[in-house]
Amino acid sequence: MTGRRRTPSTVLPRSLVRPARAGALAAGALAACSALLAGCGIVPGVAQGSEDDTITVMTWAPENTGATNKPGMPAFAEAYGRWVNDHGGIDGRRLKVLTCNERDDAVAAARCARRAVAENAVAVVGSYSQHGDAFLPTLEAAGIPYIGGYGLTHDEFTSPLSYPVNGGQPALLAGLGRTLADTCGPVALVRPDTIAGDQLPPLLDSGLAAGGHDPAEDLRAAEAATSYGDAAERALEHAAGGAGEKGCVVPALGDRTGTFMDSFRRVRGDHPEVRTATVLGSVDQTVLDASGGASGPYEGAYVTGWYPEAGDARWKPMKEVVRAEAFGDNRIDPADAGVQTTWIAYTVFRQAVESLGDGEVTADSVAGALDGGLKISTGNLTPTLRWKFQDTLASIGLPRLVNANVTLQQVEKGRLVSAADGFTDVTATLKDAAL
Helix, strand or coil, X not given: CCECCCCCCCCCCCCCCCCCCCHHHHHHHHHHHHHHCCCEEECCCCCCCCHHHEEEEEEEECCCCCCCCCCHHHHHHHHHXXXXXXXXXXXXXXXXXXXXXXXCCHHHHHHHHHHHHHCCCCXXXXXXXCCHHHHHHHHHHHCCCEECCCCCCHHHHCCCCEECCCCHHHHHHHHHXXXXXXXXXXXXXXXXXXXXXXXXXXXXXXXXXXXXXXXXXXXXXXXXXXXXXXXXXXXXXXHCCCCCCCCEEEECCHHHHHHHHHHHHHHHHHCCCCEEEEEECCECHHHHHHCCHHHCCCCCCEEEECCCCCCCHHHHHHHHHHHHHCCCCCCCCCCCHHHHHHHHHHHHHHHHHHCCCCCCECHHHHHHXXXXXXXXXXXXXXXXXXXXXXXXXXXHCCCCCCCCEEEEEEEECCEEEECCCCCEECHHHHXXXXX
């Protein structure tokens, strides 16, 4: 399904030729559609206009898994779809939002992508998955742009049809490493024993090296463990082994960071004092409250993020959407980095559609607009976004990374507050990363 204004006109020219959707691919996907409905949803009442006036998109994320869950991302996408249609659609076109449970599983992620093809989605917007190698080939074959992924995998920064809105894990870890280089003795990184986790140590080490610090101790841990006592012991032994400044323990385990900190709290009394630090996504205000607030293990910790802190006035438009369409939906936390990324991703998508004027809205035309030099304003939540065929960080294998800015926050009296004004650009640091 594509969105076409009632007034016919031509599509804007594209800077890159996109693969056409092959008839056989679409037919096969449609035949399989009935088998893919489990775990996927449609915003009720969002597609009531004629098909020619409706644009279809999809948002996916893992829900109800034993590891990381991001239910707020598809929930916010549904709320955004209702809000847009209540306000006249996007340039007069109605928005149909499909959602899919990615289940933190490569097979499920691929199924979500095939359903996006079967439903003629013009984009996948504001989604979370660490299985880029499972879904991106399907999107690429159909020419469907992937706008505003969470930035978990290398694939999101290499695919020509990926349009990341933040610097992902590369920017967060590099920025955190640069901060810790000035404040920490030995550093221990506790991260998932996964392919995505394997990419984290060189990123943190690039920031440490920029500040003249030794590399972090790389400690692998099971992604879905129910206890991390052994990993906590090993991290403390390394971080407390220096003779100078306090060492630092950096858990980067996504939703399992809270589980790690429970184990950490139990064993830390047997070791010299250390600091903790992490990245947004592994900790947020909800995690801080649950871990004891000001008396918890995060007090004083540095946290790097992509965007301004949650209380910043620049988030007001996003919060208005939540208040209007999802006030009672406790899946949506405006302070969650996933929800924030979904808001920014839909901001990008909306401006791309509006740039087409009366032209037809298809996957190819949306991708063509973004590749054609369109500059996207996000209300200063990020720098102005613009994707080129190969950007500054192509030399280290991240050609689609266009926003390497991070913010620095710190836990003070149990609250996550800004620790530095504005953004810090870690492009130069990433250029030296041994990826």
